Amino acid sequence: xTVRALRRRAVSxxxxxxxxxxxxLAVLPLLFILGDLVAKGASSIDWHFFTRSPAPxxxxxxxxxxxxxxxxxxxGLAGLIGLPVGIGAGIFLAEYGAGRLGFFVRFxxxxxxxxxxxxxxxxxxxxxxKPVGHFSALAGAVALxxxxxxxxxxxxxxxxxxxxxxxxxxxxxxxxxxWRTSLRVVVRSxxxxxxxGSLVAIARVAGETAPLxxxxxxxxxxxxxxxxxxxxxxxxxxxxxxGPFDEWHRLAWAxxxxxxxxxxxxxxxxxWVTRERYGAR
Amino acid sequence: xxxxxxxxxxxxxxxxxPGQQVQLNGAGATFPNIIYQNWIITYNQKFDNVELNYQSIxxxxxxxxxxxxxxxxxxxxxxxxxSAIVAIQGNVLHIPTVLGAVVPTYNxxxxxxxxxxxxxxxxxxxxxxxxxxxxxxxxxxNPGVTLPNTDILVVHRSDGSGTxxxxxxxxxxxxxxxxxxxxxxxxxxxPVGLGGRGNEGVAxxxxxxxxxxxxxxxxxxxxxKMAVGQVQNRAGNFITPTLESVTAAAEGAMADMGPxxxxxxxxxxxxxAQAFPIASFTWLLVRKEYxxxxxxxxxxxxxxxxxxxxxxQAPRLGYAxxxxxxxxxxxxxxxxxxxxxxxxxxxxxxx
Amino acid sequence: MTSATxxxxxxxxxxxxxxxxxxxxxxxxxxxxxxxALPLLLLxxxxxxxxxxxxxxxxxxxxxxxxxxxxxxxEVYGAAPMIFGTLVSSLLALVIxxxxxxGVAIFLTEFAPRWTRxxxxxxxxxxxxxxxxxxxxxxxxxxxxFLRTYAVPPLKAALGWTPLFQGVFYGNSMLAGGIILAIMxxxxxxxxxxxxxxxxxxxxxxxxxxxxxxxWEAVWSxxxxxxxxxxxxxVMLGLGRALGETMAVTMVIGNRHDIGxxxxxPGYTMAxxxxxxxxEATTDLYLSALxxxxxxxxxxxxxxxxxxxxxxWRVARGAAIGSKAL
Numbered sequence: 018x019t020v021r022a023l024r025r026r027a028v029s030x031x032x033x034x035x036x037x038x039x040x041x042l043a044v045l046p047l048l049f050i051l052g053d054l055v056a057k058g059a060s061s062i063d064w065h066f067f068t069r070s071p072a073p074x075x076x077x078x079x080x081x082x083x084x085x086x087x088x089x090x091x092x093g094l095a096g097l098i099g100l101p102v103g104i105g106a107g108i109f110l111a112e113y114g115a116g117r118l119g120f121f122v123r124f125x126x127x128x129x130x131x132x133x134x135x136x137x138x139x140x141x142x143x144x145x146x147k148p149v150g151h152f153s154a155l156a157g158a159v160a161l162x163x164x165x166x167x168x169x170x171x172x173x174x175x176x177x178x179x180x181x182x183x184x185x186x187x188x189x190x191x192x193x194x195x196w197r198t199s200l201r202v203v204v205r206s207x208x209x210x211x212x213x214g215s216l217v218a219i220a221r222v223a224g225e226t227a228p229l230x231x232x233x234x235x236x237x238x239x240x241x242x243x244x245x246x247x248x249x250x251x252x253x254x255x256x257x258x259x260g261p262f263d264e265w266h267r268l269a270w271a272x273x274x275x276x277x278x279x280x281x282x283x284x285x286x287x288x289w290v291t292r293e294r295y296g297a298r
Numbered sequence: 299x300x301x302x303x304x305x306x307x308x309x310x311x312x313x314x315x316p317g318q319q320v321q322l323n324g325a326g327a328t329f330p331n332i333i334y335q336n337w338i339i340t341y342n343q344k345f346d347n348v349e350l351n352y353q354s355i356x357x358x359x360x361x362x363x364x365x366x367x368x369x370x371x372x373x374x375x376x377x378x379x380x381s382a383i384v385a386i387q388g389n390v391l392h393i394p395t396v397l398g399a400v401v402p403t404y405n406x407x408x409x410x411x412x413x414x415x416x417x418x419x420x421x422x423x424x425x426x427x428x429x430x431x432x433x434x435x436x437x438x439x440n441p442g443v444t445l446p447n448t449d450i451l452v453v454h455r456s457d458g459s460g461t462x463x464x465x466x467x468x469x470x471x472x473x474x475x476x477x478x479x480x481x482x483x484x485x486x487x488x489p490v491g492l493g494g495r496g497n498e499g500v501a502x503x504x505x506x507x508x509x510x511x512x513x514x515x516x517x518x519x520x521x522x523k524m525a526v527g528q529v530q531n532r533a534g535n536f537i538t539p540t541l542e543s544v545t546a547a548a549e550g551a552m553a554d555m556g557p558x559x560x561x562x563x564x565x566x567x568x569x570x571a572q573a574f575p576i577a578s579f580t581w582l583l584v585r586k587e588y589x590x591x592x593x594x595x596x597x598x599x600x601x602x603x604x605x606x607x608x609x610x611q612a613p614r615l616g617y618a619x620x621x622x623x624x625x626x627x628x629x630x631x632x633x634x635x636x637x638x639x640x641x642x643x644x645x646x647x648x649x
Numbered sequence: 650m651t652s653a654t655x656x657x658x659x660x661x662x663x664x665x666x667x668x669x670x671x672x673x674x675x676x677x678x679x680x681x682x683x684x685x686a687l688p689l690l691l692l693x694x695x696x697x698x699x700x701x702x703x704x705x706x707x708x709x710x711x712x713x714x715x716x717x718x719x720x721x722x723x724e725v726y727g728a729a730p731m732i733f734g735t736l737v738s739s740l741l742a743l744v745i746x747x748x749x750x751x752g753v754a755i756f757l758t759e760f761a762p763r764w765t766r767x768x769x770x771x772x773x774x775x776x777x778x779x780x781x782x783x784x785x786x787x788x789x790x791x792x793x794x795f796l797r798t799y800a801v802p803p804l805k806a807a808l809g810w811t812p813l814f815q816g817v818f819y820g821n822s823m824l825a826g827g828i829i830l831a832i833m834x835x836x837x838x839x840x841x842x843x844x845x846x847x848x849x850x851x852x853x854x855x856x857x858x859x860x861x862x863x864x865w866e867a868v869w870s871x872x873x874x875x876x877x878x879x880x881x882x883x884v885m886l887g888l889g890r891a892l893g894e895t896m897a898v899t900m901v902i903g904n905r906h907d908i909g910x911x912x913x914x915p916g917y918t919m920a921x922x923x924x925x926x927x928x929e930a931t932t933d934l935y936l937s938a939l940x941x942x943x944x945x946x947x948x949x950x951x952x953x954x955x956x957x958x959x960x961x962w963r964v965a966r967g968a969a970i971g972s973k974a975l
Contacts, residue, residue: 029865033760039752040761043839044772046832050779050787057790074335075615105683113677114684124958125688131886131954133893135920136698136947139927139940143697151323151368163690170687196676224780227895227920231928234325235353237339246323246351251782255896256354258786260332266790273783280778288771325928356929358721362936363928382931456905456915485721492817493905499821499915506817 058274061267070239077264081272083239084253090241091158091233091249092223099162100169100215107173112199114174126167137163138228146232154247157233161222168221172214176207213287220283224276226251250276320596324352326360326373329398329460329515330580333615334373337608341600348596357460364583371597372583375460376484377562389586391631392561393601394579397548397618399516400464401539401576402527405504406431408446413527414439414536420529421473423450423511426490431509453503453512456493459484464578465513468566516544517616531575532567543574544618557627584635591637598632598643702941704934713941719906726938728945730906734823734916738902739891741827741912742834747884750838758846759868777836785900788829793820793901801913812910824912826902830894834887841886845879845964846872882960889953893946895920919946
């Protein structure tokens with residue numbers, strides 16, 4: 018073997034090692050973050066943490082029940098608004114989206130996927146908070162729904178597209194109208210994929226803070242009234258992390274651990290739903 | 299099908315409870331946030347029929363959201379201007395709740411005593427005219443100590459802040475040159491110095507930089523055990539900033555205010571032998587006229603509770619309580635809150 | 650998702666059947682209307698921003714982009730420091746993130762043992778699942794103390810003579826913001842680059858290997874050049890994310906209206922300014938100035954994103970790039 022060939026081999030091995038190292042370095046922060054969340058947050062989590070609202074500032078005890086409930090309500094409501102629109106748009110893109118309109122909508126969806134969430138927040142403020150005259154959970158949910166729609170539209174489109182043609186053709190051949198074919202056969206076969214896409218979108222907006230700053234605002238109390246300001250875990254973490262008390266910092270870590278756990282469970286559940294069919298990528 | 303079930307569950311969770319609870323939302327100043335959170339949560343636990351909420355979004359935000367009526371009450375460290383009050387047809391009362399003070403803090407390695415500042419020295423340092431810690435004027439104010447030959451490095455807030463407003467309001471009152479060159483504001487065009495964000499930013503910079511001088515809120519300095527200087531007041535005494543000397547400042551300022559005051563007054567550089575001169579009220583903004591009598595009454599009752607029972611929490615959380623002598627004045631203002639033209643609260647006796 | 654069928658799917662039903670299907674137009678109408686909600690939403694969003702930004706635009710004109718005075722007391726607003734800070738923090742993030750992300754993409758597609766590919770890819774994607782505010786929390790209490798104690802002193806010792814590393818390290822700084830952003834955008838760039846590399850025809854690689862290239866040479870000289878537009882698109886997609894990221898940056902960047910070269914100094918970004926000051930804005934002009942900041946941010950991110958999509962689509966046609974990144 019010539020020296021040149023040896024050198025080329027060495028370079029190849031070296032670069033392989035380098036990319037492997039870079040890959041390791043990229044994953045490292047995740048391990049650190051998860052480790053810190055557990056190390057700093059786990060000890061503060063007890064039963065009261067889930068069942069109580071915050072204690073008066075400067076006193077210990079208290080929990081984030083209001084924020085957990087608020088996250089559930091706002092994200093649930095955002096799903097109610099965002100899922101039908103997103104899935105509908107996804108079906109359109111998959112079934113009728115071959116033309117110029119389809120291309121345009123697809124492009125808009127992809128561009129909107131990159132819209133800064135803070136901009137969506139001020140949009141919801143001008144659109145709802147200002148005309149209605151007060152901050153509300155509903156305004157926060159609308160902001161989150163706006164973030165969800167393009168994500169869900171694109172994943173739903175792909176999932177519907179993955180359904181084999183033969184299935185559709187069989188249904189059409191049996192005399193099914195196209196709409197029933199689409200809904201009863203195609204969408205149904207793609208359902209697990211659509212659920213996965215929706216769960217992923219929900220997981221992503223569940224951690225959002227910026228769009229809620231001027232919409233849901235935050236609340237010290239436990240409330241499920243969507244016309245009132247409402248606390249979420251993300252807002253609570255922001256307030257506690259930037260506050261002056263060690264007690265608050267402790268609660269911020271615990272709340273972050275809970276939020277991260279929630280997002281992880283949603284993400285893993287999403288994978289599990291489609292574990293066989295589309296998971297192999 | 300799973301989606302349907304999820305939808306149904308969510309719909310259930312979303313349905314509001316049929317509550318007879320009075321909801322009162324407030325937002326505004328960050329400085330009193332800690333004690334407001336303490337008061338509100340305690341009060342909510344004590345009285346089931348009310349649900350108060352306060353979110354700290356800054357004084358400017360408090361005034362804006364209050365004026366836009368997106369909140370039921372506001373919080374502010376700076377009083378509303380006359381034009382802002384005209385813009386909302388004068389429908390506002392300023393109710394002082396607690397007092398804050400702004401104190402000079404410094405980093406002088408090897409210096410262990412308490413540094414004494416005269417008004418003129420503070421102004422000239424922040425104007426960039428005094429640049430050495432061993433300047434003869436500083437030495438004259440601090441007799442008997444040896445001062446290092448170190449450059450003075452000014453640190454100020456980089457963000458808009460009520461703390462800055464109080465500090466420069468004081469400098470404006472004591473220094474004609476400051477008044478002419480810089481003036482008042484929540485953020486100003488600083489002649490010299492470095493910026494730090496928030497009390498934390500200023501404190502961190504001062505701590506890391508030998509020869510630095512900055513200003514922070516008293517509560518912050520107390521909690522973090524920072525080196526704070528004495529400031530000479532109008533009566534000529536050098537006063538250590540403490541919660542007591544801040545309350546004394548409000549007592550000293552009462553003579554200038556009079557019982558019919560609207561409380562929109564600056565109390566920097568007040569009279570009073572023991573008054574710390576760089577102090578200020580923080581206010582709750584309350585409407586004179588509310589649409590809903592029940593809501594208005596509950597709000598006033600809460601405020602009265604804060605000003606009486608609630609004041610006991612103040613020192614522990616780093617705030618100076620209002621002088622007791624001021625309570626009758628506030629009570630008179632609160633009695634003017636009305637709904638549909640009728641007063642909603644007749645005073646603590648009738649509660 | 651890399652399947653290349655973008656054509657419409659169902660063949661037309663025979664005319665005899667079609668007559669019965671009155672549900673079809675209705676169905677098509679409903680899903681079309683839902684799809685049209687997207688462009689409509691975008692339009693309303695832009696219109697809202699533009700209308701509310703008008704007073705500031707009229708008052709300050711183009712000077713808004715170049716002036717660095719941001720004085721709510723005197724009602725003079727210029728966004729140059731925020732635009733500068735947004736660009737610098739994002740570029741700093743790219744400098745750190747691009748090698749890492751490409752490392753991940755290349756390693757996972759070309760070199761990693763098969764059984765490790767899925768779990769490692771999942772871990773990288775999980776980075777995108779960590780909420781922004783959690784990054785901010787971690788930044789304040791873990792990253793900044795780490796930088797202060799271990800990273801900045803040697804950096805200053807080695808590079809303190811350059812203008813980039815001068816001045817007191819406050820903790821909250823451009824450097825902290827850039828690092829947090831880098832961690833946050835790695836999964837996006839990595840996921841899209843990976844898809845792009847997977848979309849490169851196997852023939853490219855095989856041809857290079859057949860000519861006697863080493864595996865690295867095949868990747869470097871055949872696969873990457875073919876996928877270059879897509880990879881540039883992936884990087885721009887990451888840039889788009891970084892530009893608009895709000896909470897984590899707000900919590901660690903220092904929020905100071907100032908233009909400085911040193912990455913140790915605090916800075917500001919457009920998104921952070923809106924988050925901090927939007928509810929604080931007392932006057933209409935102040936609020937309008939913040940809307941204009943929002944509009945500028947929106948226009949920049951949309952332009953970057955649109956360009957990114959077009960580049961990625963050149964390699965992997967029509968794929969919903971990045972939607973898989975969790």
